[in-house]
Amino acid sequence: MPDQPLDARAEIKLLRDALHAAHEQGSHMHQVFGGWEECSPCEKANDECDGTFACDASKAWQKVTETGRRSRAEVAVDRLLAELTELRTQLRIAERRNADLADQLAERTRQLNGLLDAIGFDEKAVPA
Template identity: 75%
Template structure:
């Protein structure tokens, strides 16, 4: 993934623009080839089977569609899933460590209570 920071909203906008461009491009072709609209460059491109000769609007829409195919949104989702898995694993390890520490604390507390009870007993045995 490139070094530039990922901006999910910008990537979503690229995908939306690509979807709209694809729709506009298809609608334009439908109108032209259906005979409801005239567009000399697109008609010429169709006659010559050369999409590169299509009109400027068609070419601009095609660039937007291609930008959508290059969107980094999927890559970002995969990266976020990996980060979530890593964070979840670290959390599970930390929770196990906390449980171990809590058990150790309980054991030390029992030991300390036992020592204090022995000291308390010894103090009572000594005459004042």
């Protein structure tokens, strides 16, 4: 699958829908097997001990739940954290390099001002 841009809102909706579907499916099971609601397909599946919910609503809820389990949101968060870690490392390297360059510039300025003093020049390369 090619890397497609992540639509965070769509992924959040997918996860929220999956959570809602899992809740609805569990509630349905509780209502049917507790005797408070009737659902012939689920009761038939239970009587036949095949371990599935047979009604269309349960199948639809299960499909949404399974889709939510395959969400790219968690993968995207892991990728973003890895990128953030890499960028922080690059920033620390750049900051160290900047400090080294500042030290080199200060040393060169000191050397240049020393040379200017030695030849009796009235002005400094960089004023102190």
